[in-house]
Amino acid sequence: MDHVIHDGYQRVRAEAKFSLLWLNPPYQTNVDGERAELSFLRALTDFKKGVLQKGGLLLFCIPQYVLTDTAGLLSGRFRDISVYRFTDEHYDNFKQVIVVARYERAPRGEQTRMYRALQTLGNGDRTLLPTLEEVAPFIVPSALSTEPPYFRRDALDVEELNKDLESSSLFQEMRKSLVPTSNETKLKRPMLPLKPAHMGIALAAGAVGGNMGSHSAHCS
Template sequence: MARIASQSKGGFYATPEGQLSLILPHLQINQDEETEVINLLDPCAGEGKALKQISQYLKTYDVAVASFGVELEKSRAKKAEELLDVVINEGYESIRTEPKYSLLWLNPPYDEVFHERTELRFLRTLTSKTKNVLVDNGLLMFCVPQYVLGACSSVLAGRFKDIKVYRFTDEAYPVFKQVVVFGKFGKPHSSEARKQTKAYLKEIAEQGPEVLPTIEEIEEMFIVPSSTDIQCFRAGKLRNEELAEDLAQSLAYQEFEKRVTPKAKNSTMKNPLLPLKVTHAGIAVASGAIGGNFGNHIIVGVTKQVNEKQEVLDEEGLAKQEVYIKHYKSVVRVFTTDGIHEIQ
């Protein structure tokens, strides 16, 4: 029945706010270290309410908190944009980001595709070597049905340590039989600890709610580690607004703009301190600095490439070899009613 109810919602089932309110008092910032920022990620953000609730609570510690959400369904993504700092309307598997998240709230769709649990796919991808999103000792809060823990036991036991499992309250549990798995990202302390955790998760997956304490009975505190600013949080395909942002920050684009844009607007030619010599005037005209339409004639500066051939003589005065010399010559062309004149 739980699977039918989940599928009727397209695999989406928002976390009841009342359940999350019981968990939040047990989240804590490490007071012994200087906290730069706390990054939060929800790859199944829905309307963003769950992550917003977590973000608001952590801000009571007077630290900077940044919330990032991913939501595939367009209308829910629009609503999430109003609550979270950054939201991408995209599938979680194609997101490009960094392993800088302090907390991962993962409440994936409850379903099975091609004989594999969807919850396992989310967990395995987001904590893999190539796509991992968590910092060392980053906190995982994995909200799934209790019977799914068996399928996820290997990944949880192999990639997380200090795992604790609590179920929803008696009022909320029956619909989806949901539990919340807490764990620190990192290899277990020993292979024996990994085996014990895996066996424990498989065992409780086959039993009922009576084997687990409720979230009302949580006693320990779960530390949310600090991180640094996220520099990359992008959709899989490059979008127009992202391209515009990249170009604005690109050093190559800045260099190009510097070369083609005048350094100062409305810049004007300054008068020389001393009178120009003939050569100076010729160069100025040839370069285009002065010239143009003078009423009854037009002056244009032209620089031409000139090739000259010279013969190198030997000691007896005989031609030994020919040398070609290439240089540039500036010419001033004057267009008049009488014709075109070149001044060299």
């Protein structure tokens, strides 16, 4: 990996061009009471702003009991879901499991069955799950796009924007066209005398001074 973006996932936008997502979020409860694992899963697999391409593979590492919190989202957005637990030697610390799922919405009936199954697994113990030693082979699909994915910051950083604009040749050309080189802008003498309507517009725009001379008009 040649370049790394140092930022929170909430502040980075990426395109849905990835065929595999390894997701191992913090195991904690947010200040709003929602599990962090659910927040990460929702944001990164959103149908409009997520990073997985259709048919992409999710490897989701979470505590077994968090399956109850994420069952709705997993069953609603994924199909071909399998769950494996860590081996006995490594399970007790965090009770971790790996959810393997395909990013594609399943038929309604299958969603309901999977939701109930995940709820049962989340409320059960380790004996309900096969271990990672028994994981079935899975195929990571090829990328649907040959174009490289891009990462962009979601929040605007004013200092970074100023630096980018100063180094942009296009912006410099636009500046020359739009920003006058002098504060003293002089109007050319019109080819024909101005009509009253033209003079009124020029006065309103501040293009001419308000002093129209010392002459006076008399009406009788």
